[in-house]
Amino acid sequence: MTNFISQMLGRSPVEPLQEHIKVACKAAFLLPDLFAAANLNDWVKVNKITQEIRDLENLADDMKMDIRSNMPKSLFMPVPRQDLLELLLVQDKVANISKQIAGMVRLRKMQIPDALIDSFNAFVNRCMQAAKKAKHSVYELDELYATGFRGVEVQTVEKMIAKLGSIETETDNQQTDIQEKLFLMEQELPPIEVMFLYRLIDMVGGIADYAERIGRRLEILLAK
């Protein structure tokens, strides 16, 4: 009592990929609250948010495994399987680095120095916007599949990717700016804390980097 037509149609990777980036971004989007709670000395809340981020990262990991195991080599798809798997890998990095950031902030009870707080918050928000833009670009995947990666829809996605690129450049500039400010403050702060602050800034910037790489991976799908 099986049906051969429905059997031969493999599970489409589109929706699982979209669900995956949704979870990965959800983990990243908790970071602004985490930083705020840390600066307010609310370590109970920091613990709680860290746990939430961990759970989301685990969920994203499970989803990644599930997508991989449902994408056997025998699948015939409009885009190369390898490109989709690499897109998935970059998406997963957003969740991973969010977990690392949260873990580090919780463990070291990290707080952002008052002099840096405004530019740091602006920087974090811009990075979140990059992640959001990446998520929306991946949301366009079903339309891309619907149009066979051709025509007007491709232009729409190309515009989104260009926008994503410019957001990432902005975060790069903000990152340099904060690093310069931190350099001037180095003497007043405990050395180890300074080292970890540099690291934190790098990692937060990493979210925007991964977001941009998601855009690049989508671009590769479009090019074929």
Place this chain on the structure above:
Amino acid sequence: MEYQMTYIVLAAIFGGFMAWGIGANDVANAMATSVGSKAITIKQAIIIAAIFEFAGAVLAGGAVTSTIRKGIITADSINSQPELLIFGMLSSLLAAGIWLLIASRRGWPVSTTHSVIGAVVGFAAVGIGTEAIQWSKVVDIVLSWVVTPVIAGILAYFIFQSVHHLILKQKDPLSRAKRYVPFYMFITAFVLTLVTIKKGLKHIGLHLTDVEAYGLAVLFGIVVAVIGAFFINRIKPNKEKEKRFHFYTVERVFAVLMVITASGLAFAHGSNDVANAVGPLAAVISTAKSGVVAANSSLETWVLMLGAVGIVIGLATYGVRVIRTVGQKITHLTPSRGFAAELAASTTIVVASGTGMPISTTQTLVGAVLGVGMARGISAIDLKVVRNIFASWVVTIPAGAALSIIFFFIFRFIFG
């Protein structure tokens, strides 16, 4: 003939069983593309299938029935012993029916057509002798099994490419879909009507000239397109659903088209597959009645009718459940894809039916779905499953043949 009534009753039972099996399994496969893409509900699928399977069987099922009944075995080789043909055709029905039962229980993708042809060739080669078989015809049939999925695939490829260029990649896909979809409706109705008139209607005593045939086909096409356009124009854009997926309303337009291509596919399936049950049955009836193997006897319409009724009963009793299972499985064949596959498959099948070729409807549909995939239309096709489907007939032919040879000797022992 001694056991005349016994033969006819047995053949009717076996043929009915086979037709029931086709209705229970094959029809669900043919309707799967429509139900899976949520273009029609399960209830609608069953009603469409019942009406159009029946129509296809009665109006266009004659040619393929003739091929199975008298095209494969030469009449002269068994004129002296007409019983052999009766035993053979009874065994073929039983063999194919039982093989299908085993296969569908196990979930093997087998083709009713392949098992019947395998069974007929098997009993004839062993029971009568290899010289009794018209090998050129058998080669033609086997070739058609290779060619039809390819043709359906190529057709589907180009149909879907045209959808791409005319509708999907454009700025205003919805208004373009509303404009162009009625043309696809016209083509579906036109081709199916034309082939049916030109190839199928002779045996029910309707003879039309070319002009009348084309005129009627155009008329039918226009009527279907106008009715379709009416339903399409009632579709309003759904802004809420379009936020999630911009092509939501466009696909709704294609869903209307898919009701028509699904009807066409059911019609095509009826025209080709009813012969698998009815062909051997008709051979038994004409031989048992006349006592000779008559190569030129005409086919009685009521026999086709019996096959069609069998299919509809199979659909109603068991096929409903199969279609329901299929419908609950989420497939990723949206109406804009499903219609292209169905249109390509039904056109190919109806043309093959017109020329009397018993082909596999499932494999033709699989070929068409692959064609849409080649046009970058489907997000994932599992080639491993496709390989299994195509490889299955290699197993089905000897299996059908072996079973029918066994039954042939049993029948000859009992009645002979």
